[in-house]
Amino acid sequence: MIFENKDSSSMPSSNEQEFLHTVSWQEGWLQVKVPVPFSLKWVNSYLIPEEQGYTLIDPGLRTDEAIQVWDKVLQHHNLEWRNVTRIILTHQHPDHYGLAGYVQERSGAPVFISRRAHDYAIRLWGEKSQFGQQLQALYAKHGMPIQHREAIAQNLETFVEMVSPQPEVTYIQAGDQIIIGGMSWLLIDAPGHANGQLCFYQKERKWMVCGDQVMPHITPNVSIVPGEGGDPLEAFLGSLQELAHYEVELAFPGHRDPFTDFHGRILELQQHHIRRLDKMVRMLEEEPRTAYGMCEALFGNRLNGNAHQLRFAMSETLAHLVYLERQARISFTEKDGIYNYFAITA
Secondary structure (H helix, E strand, O other): OOOOOOOHHHOOOOOHHHEOOEEEOHHHOEEEEEEOOOOOOEEEEEEEEOOOOEEEEOOOOOOHHHHHHHHHHHHHOOOOHHHEEEEEOOOOOHHHHOOHHHHHHHHOOOEEEEHHHHHHHHHHHOOOOOHHHHHHHHHHHOOOOHHHHHHHHHHHHOOOHHHOOOOOEEEEOOOOEEEEOOEEEEEEEOOOOOOOOEEEEEOOOOEEEEEOOOEOOEOOOOOOOOOOOOOHHHHHHHHHHHHOOOOOOEEEEOOOOOEOOHHHHHHHHHHHHHHHHHHHHHHHHHOOEOHHHHHHHHHHHHHOOOHHHHHHHHHHHHHHHHHHHHOOOEEEEEEOOEEEEEEOOO
């Protein structure tokens, strides 16, 4: 791995290369790289030794490949599922949440998640879910062609089996203190990327488990979600501002490798969104656009034939447009049920 600041106190232990799918860190922490069938390649799970057994943070997406990797990891480290005594979820996105029920069935371990995150999971993948229809209706108002809307709804359906069975959960909440690996951690509300997401901060070690809120080399998706309302980009930027107040020497993210320059990465994310917002205003000064037209202009050919990525791109475009509209930098007109955005000039 390559770090910008090679502080030996925050580097992984010497047996880093002992096994393809795992990296060993201080205090016996084990970073497990669980594969996902997306461009991100893997999601980080963390196995943390306790007085009895292990805490598992974010077990990954349920796929045959992920289960095979976990079987190899457990065997290599002389563990069994019964050694997992607790499962903690930073948030509800399927690549973090999906294996929770599977692991719970095999270990008997309780699963901990915030109430808001769990409510979203049930609304999205529960038996009576209307989320696919709600998303299609939202995208229709913003100019997306029907064939793309239907492809996205079909893609969403494929995730049901990748988050099944649903776990039985116990709720945790921001402001709580939780003991992980013999140390006390503060739970921090981290909205914007996922409503209900939690980060975990250890004051003495200056460690942060940050889920998908702050990651090296990756800009977290910030999306409008049907039924949630509000301003997710404003919430995300506010969360970054709050997280910047914590002194962090080592951050454990949901993707890519643990890193040291936590505050530098927060600044980069803030600057990224400022640039994106300014670019969108300039584009709307040139001509009005639907959200779908803006999405195409911003992300281009990368979206062709990829319903999964198109959903992320479209919902993130909407989040930026909502933010700009609330900041009175743009507005919209509605004609025949379709919204068109334009810049407000001085």
